[in-house]
Amino acid sequence: MKQDHSYLGTLLQTAARKLFRQFESQTADHGLSAAQWRLLGHLLKQGPSTQIVLADLLEVEPISVSRLIDRMEQAGWLRREAHPDDRRARIIVATDKARATAPGVKAIAEALSAQALDGLTEDERRIFLTALRQVATNMDRMTAAPESAAHPEFEKTT
Missing domain, CATH: 1.20.5 (Single alpha-helices involved in coiled-coils or other helix-helix interfaces)
Structure with missing residues (x-):
């Protein structure tokens, strides 16, 4: 019997949207969106990164990640620094605020994942x-x- 896989995209999108909505609801006190947390998580795990690498990670255009970085910089989550090897480029670095907040946000993300897989x-x-x-x-x-x-x-x- 042939299975109908036509709803796969809808099912994945629905589950992801609900998971992200719940994440953002539970992290509202921190003021972090799911996309911001993904970017910060990368910086905290991998260290400073370029805007191009971050755009690839989030699968968005560099201009979109630039706007996201602008908002996160204004909120004190990260900062731009001179690239050590390229005068024209900047690297994005997580701040002390991000490092201090990360354990609590990570616990929220892990609890949500566990609930989703319940x-x-x-x-x-x-x-x-x-x-x-x-x-x-x-x-x-x-x-x-x-x-x-x-x-x-x-x-x-x-």
Whole structure:
């Protein structure tokens, strides 16, 4: 029997939207959005980064991440510093405020993840997360492929 996978995108989007909405509700006192937390989490884990790397991480245009960084800098979450190797570039660095706030926000994120996976056994959680990573990998592969390879229906006929 053939399964209907046409709702996969809708289901993923709905789950993500609800998870992010709940995250933002629970972190409202900190004033952090899910996108801001993702950016800060990267900086805290990986260290200073360029705007281009952060745009790639968030899968947005550099101008969009620039606006996000502007807001986060004004709120005291990060700062721009001169790049040590490129006079034209700036690196983005997490502030002491971000480092002090991170453990509490991380605990919120972990609790939400646990709640989202509630009712699944450890094996089911592992399988689900492995499958979700594979879906993301498949989508990355499609994005990297030429348009006609990702969408055979768009191939030109001669």
